[in-house]
Amino acid sequence: MEQATAIPHVLIFPLPVQGHVTSMLKLAELLSLAGGGGIRVTFLNSDYNHTRLIQFSDAESRFRNYPAFQFKTIDDGLPMDQLTKGQKVSELVGAMGSKTRPVFKDSLVQMDPPVTCVIGDGALGFISEVSLELGIPNIRFRTISTCFFWINFWLPEIIQAGELPIQGEEDMDRMITKVPGTESFLRCRDLPAYCRGRSDEPTLLRIVRATRESSSPPYPLILNTFDELDGPILALVHHRLPKTYAIGPLHEHLRSRLHTTSYSSPSSSLWKEEASCLTWLDSQPLGSVLYVNFGSITMMRRDQAVEFWEGLINSKNRFLWVIRPGSVCFDEEMGCDNMPEELVEGVEKGNLKVLVGWAPQEEVLGHDAVGGFLTHSGWNSTLESIVAGVPMICWPFFADQQVNSRVVSEVLKLGLDMKDVCDRRVVERMVNELMVEKKEEFGRKAAEMARMAKESVKEGGSSYRDLELLIEDIKSQAQEVNGSKSNNSIS
Structure with a gap:
């Protein structure tokens, strides 16, 4: 019994949306793998997302290889099948704070063997609060980009200095000066939607400020990045x-x-992946295809979809466009009379393929035929593109995506930023710039960053060392927690 309690038991709890589940489940497998059976891992997922995960990925069978791993589920407080728009993420966070918190606390108390470390999604502040209440060490995982995390950290200072709120469209290109390290490139335009005075600003701004206020004393933090990228x-x-x-x-x-x-890491998809696009890519010339995918949450108006379609067609470049079902918004006023049939039903012909469904994105980006990525600039997608050595055209939607697109274009020089624009002429021009005019220039930079990304995770690399340090600290925490309980029981 004494030996069993000395084994660390880590509970990992993501915000229940695809991007967060994806990265935190990969961490769960890394801990299970690197721990060599010496770390117990419990992955706490929402009921709805767990059902989809088991249905559309091999996660259940894959994790059977790790006897010290288990899945647990919890009610997230909001019908996840209604989460179709990015702005509803704020509703999900709010619902979980009120409805999921007490359930989560009960789960932690009843967990057997006891949890010695909680790795919670930093978007869900109540995870840290409950962990601290119960005296369980807590590590925050921020699935967002490092730059976006850092900007949010300084948001109170930006507001205090009068650089927010943004006054209007004429104010969008004004530089933000109060975030150390970003003074040369960060504009109002590159801040997230809740800094633009939208209706959901008060709720989200409170969330961000609460995150900063709870940062003292300093807390342990996990970031999905590497030194050479975000040094x-x-x-x-x-x-x-x-x-x-x-x-x-x-x-x-x-x-x-x-x-x-x-080329693909183990799947954690909440959507059915269609592999037919890989067969189509097999028949395309080297580096000739622009991959188009706007992620798991982005919503696009009908007229925006048409602009992208016309711009892509006019560029005369090969492209593969993956359209998530329900991602194009139709309403009675807009109608769909002018919507190209290919975008509604999908098509495969000549130099283009439209897939209405979901694709194995890592494999697509790693395919030799893919030479560019038109993306929403979600952090997972950005990293997948970087590792594959594929330059990007960025059309961000919400959260960290506005910042990510600016970093890709102005700091890393790995692509072009198309934020706040949806015009067929701009689409055509940028596609040709990425895929034809500056193809070699972008390709060289992307290949070098891909090399550094791969080196960082090899033995001796910066990320490899940090993971080893994380594992050591998790084991040390377990000894401290068990030692504290032993002392309490003796007294």
């Missing part, structure tokens, strides 16, 4: 939060530790 900002984060573990790119890190020859 200058990471150094600043480390100064404020010394226990920061940069262990990304997680999908490449997992693939490296599994020693797999497959």
Whole structure:
């Protein structure tokens, strides 16, 4: 019994949306794998998402290989099948704070064997609060980009300095000066939607400010990045939060530790993946295809979809467009009379393929035929593109995506930023710039960053070292927790 209680038991709890589940499940597998059976891992998922995960991925069978791993589920307080628009994420966070918190606390109390460390999604502040109430060590995982995390950290200072709120469209290109390390590139336009005075601003702004206010004393933090990608900002984060573990790119890190020859890391998809696009890519010339996918939450108006379609067609480049069912918004006023049939039903002909469904994105980006990525700039997608050495055209939707697109274009020089624009002429021009005019220039930079990403997760690399340090600290925490309980029982 004494030996059993000394084994760390880590509970991992993501915000129940695809991008957060994806990265935190990869962390769960890395801990299960690297712990060599010496770490118990419980992955706490929403009922709805767990059902989809088991239905559309091999997660259940895959994790049977780890006897010390288990799935648990919890009610998230909101019907997840209604979560179709990015702005509803704020409703989900609010619902979980009120309805899921007490259930989560009861689950932690009843967990057997007892949990010695909680790795909670940083978007859900109540996870840290409950963990602290119960005296369980807590590590926050921020699935967002490091730059976006750092900007949110400084948001109160930006407001205090009068640089927010944004006054209007004429104010969008004004520089933000109060975030260390970003002074040369950060504009109002690159801040998230809740800084633009939209209706959901008060709720989200309170969430962000609460995150900053609860940062004292400094808390342990996990980020899905690597030194060579985010070094200058990471150094600043480390100064404020010394226990920061940069262990990304997680999908490449997992693939490296599994020693797999497959380009794709293990799946955690909440959607049915259609592999037909890979067969189509097999018949396309090297580096000739622009991959188009706007992620698991982005919603697009009918007229925007038409602009993208016309711009892509006019560019005369090959493209593969994956359209998530329900991602194009139709309403009575807009109608769908002018909607190309190919975008509604999908098509495969000549130099284009439209897939209405979902695709195995890592495999697509790793395919030799893909030479560019038109993306919503979600952080997982950005990292997957970086690892694959594929330059990007960025059309961000919400959350960290506005910041990510600016970093990709102005800091990393790995692509072009199309934010706040949806015009067929701009689409045509940028596609040709990425795929034809500056193809070699972008390709060289993307290939070099891909090399550094792969090196970071190999033995001796920065991310490899940080993961080893994280594992050591988790084991040390378990000893402290068990030692504390033993002392209490003796007294």
